[in-house]
Amino acid sequence: MPALSRRDLARAAALAALGRLGSESALAQRALAGFNAPPDTVWLNANENPDGLCPVALAAVQEALPASFRYHYREWREHSAAIGRSAGVAGDQVLVGSGSSEILCAAVHAFTAPDRPLIYMQPTFELPVTLAQALGRQTVPVPLASAWAADVKRLREEAAKARGGLIYLCNPNNPTSSLTPKAGLDWLIANLPPNTVVLVDEAYLDFAHGPQAASALDHVRAGREVVVTRTFSKIYGMAGLRIGFGCAKRDLIDRMAPYVAGVIAYPSLRAALAALGDTRLLPERRARCQRVRAGLVGWLDAQGYQCIEPHANFVMIDVKRNARQVIQAMVERGVAPGRPFPPLDNMLRVTLGTETEMAKFKKVFLEVVRG
């Protein structure tokens, strides 16, 4: 058996780390594993969407199952083109993955190096940071600025100091649900130091609205050093089907492509394409999210609790004490909110569920915080 190279060992360590930590939902479930959740627990811990698959997507899965003994490679180009059209880019500017997680990981592999760190806002979605650390890359946290937006000046400064790197910017951000306004994003992308790529994670952008909630896709179309990731896990309600994609100019796609498997489950692909054809889905779901979100924020305010202004399908609440005990007490009463997110120790993240689930959340929240 040939000896393993240092590179092989680093890769094995990275994969092992991913196996241990994995996706947001794996992290979320793991964090609650020691708690005693009753069988009828309401799970508001992983930013999933209770709307689930829309009817056309469900029908597409059922129709695709009998044809799933093939890989369907010959249709691949056509599928990438259709996904690209939905984002306003060409098919060869799209990389489809097993969730957007696979694309985030591919970007870390492709655009960090021993002398090119991962620079990220803190706190944020941990997956890219975990992988970069497992690969032995330098990781540079940059605390969020005022109004919980990314500190674009400092992100740029750190990239310039390192003479290049990968800047990870999650917009809206997880776990804070906060937005980095369009002007900040545009400034960062217009002022990138050499050898720097920006990875903009737009997993939750479809839940946001207003002129500040701008996609970075315009910058991809303009040929900038930007990768934008999108997912079908959130507003489309398909987290378990594992499909997401990245958009970037061709040379960036070519550099990421070796790090993805290059094929995903056929029913997932068919479901995603069917959902993209449902023109009412996004506006309806966005409106429902906004209604439930505004209802929760107003209710919290009336109870004397503040939250970070939310732009995604979850809300970060200041519980005015260490959230760890609140989480445990809530889980024991059948409502599972998000895990702790240090250093925001007094904050509780709750995913927006159905009206019924939110009613249970409110009841249990009050029981726990009023002790």
Ligand SMILES: Cc1ncc(COP(=O)(O)O)c(C=O)c1O
């Ligand atoms: C900010 C962010 N990006 C990406 C993902 C990964 O999602 P998926 O791999 O299901 O597309 C998540 C999951 O919760 C997330 O919160």
